[in-house]
Amino acid sequence: MSWKGLSSGEACSDDAGWSGEPHPDIFVPRAVRDAAGPEPIRPVWRNEAAGVTFQVGVGIDRRFVKWSPPGGIDLTGEAARLRWAAAHVTVPLILGMGSDDQGSTLITAGLPGENAVTARWKADPAKAVAAIGAGLRELHEAAPASTCPFDWTQPARLGEILSGAGRLDPGDWHPEHQDLTVELALARLEHPPDVDRAVVCHGDACAPNTLLADDGTVSGRVDLGALGVADRWADLAIATWSTNWNYGPGWERPLLEAYGIEPDPERTAYYRLLWDLGPRRLRT
Incomplete structure (x- = not known):
């Protein structure tokens, strides 16, 4: 999707990729399925580097699994920033990280709102x-x-x-x-x-x-x-x-x-x- 095709709700977008709410039937990587177990999985955001954030579970105990494909966003860098920022402002708590042949994952606790x-x-x-x-x-x-x-x-x-x-x-x-x-x-x-x-x-x-x-x-x-x-x-x-x-x-x-x-x-x-x-x- 190009900038010319940008619609409301799609935060930042260009021909190299698009960001916004993904289709409900988007591919769910193996690591996300493993992290969810029997709990429901809902894709909530796709970034410009083709990574997808999934909500796992519902209510106050829900958590989020950010998945990045090979060559995508460096989630270790984001994790380091979250750990530093947590001492100063409200950011998600890191629950776990992982990687396999399909990509890497960053699991965080849900925040209110x-x-x-x-x-x-x-x-x-x-x-x-x-x-x-x-x-x-x-x-x-x-x-x-x-x-x-x-x-x-x-x-x-x-x-x-x-x-x-x-x-x-x-x-x-x-x-x-x-x-x-x-x-x-x-x-x-x-x-x-x-x-x-x-x-x-x-x-x-x-x-x-x-x-x-x-x-x-x-x-x-x-x-x-x-x-x-x-x-x-x-x-x-x-x-x-x-x-x-x-x-x-x-x-x-x-x-x-x-x-x-x-x-x-x-x-x-x-x-x-x-x-x-x-x-x-x-x-x-």
């Missing part, structure tokens, strides 16, 4: 967007950048993009970037804005990765496989962009108001381009 793009929250975007903005500010304030061992800064991300520059294809990019050549896009990325404030960023601040409790407050965060220190606009640029895909136009400013910051068009544009050219395998 549901993701911010379920039908309930898409019908109440004002409350959902306010919670996402406030929750992002909470993460940025609570997690100490000075002791975070993970790097998501502009130099590190641009270095990874440049290492794979030969595979870049403007046809994969968001429509607002498709008029750029690879050379022009890379030239723009060579001149980043000054860092506003270095914080621990989520790394994939699209709306579905925030969980909301019944009262509309943040109950947790998921999919932290790219968590690391960066300018806070690296998260804000994507969180605001995601409101367009998931709730429609007009919700970017309310998210920034809930966060407590004025719009910054220059930083927003830069970090959206950096995101658009970045490796899809890091997106969970």
